[in-house]
Amino acid sequence: xxxxxxxxxxxxxxxxxxxxxxxxxxxxxxxxxxxxxxxxxxxxxxxxxxxxxxxxxxxxxxxxxxxxxxxxxxxxxxxxxxxxx
Numbered sequence: 203x204x205x206x207x208x209x210x211x212x213x214x215x216x217x218x219x220x221x222x223x224x225x226x227x228x229x230x231x232x233x234x235x236x237x238x239x240x241x242x243x244x245x246x247x248x249x250x251x252x253x254x255x256x257x258x259x260x261x262x263x264x265x266x267x268x269x270x271x272x273x274x275x276x277x278x279x280x281x282x283x284x285x286x287x
Contacts, residue, residue, distance in 0.1 A: 203237065203238070204234070204235070205233070205273075205274050208236060209272075212238060212269045213269055214270055215242070216241070216242040216243070216244060216245050216248035216266065216268050216269075217239075217248065217268070217269060218238075218239045218240040218248055218251050218255060218264060219236045219237065219238055219239060219265050219267055220236065220237045220262055220263060220265075221233045221235075221236060221263040221264075221265070222236060222237055224263060226278050229277060230276060230277060230278060231263075231274075231276040231277070231278050233276065239255060239264065245266070248266045249266055
């Protein structure tokens with residue numbers, strides 16, 4: 203689904219979504235296809251669902267979003283890892 207489709211089907215809700223098709227461009231994630239993994243009654247519940255899902259499958263590209271958000275503006279995460287010997 204596109205973000206527009208999701209907003210139409212899930213108005214005024216907190217959602218955990220998975221990016222199914224996305225690309226990076228100029229430090230942003232441009233998400234073209236999404237799947238709703240879970241709808242939640244509030245942001246705290248959505249965040250707990252995200253943390254559980256991420257712990258079980260960290261390779262999935264998951265986001266917590268509110269469907270009132272008109273446009274997706276997702277910054278690409280850059281992780282700086284330090285390795286100790």
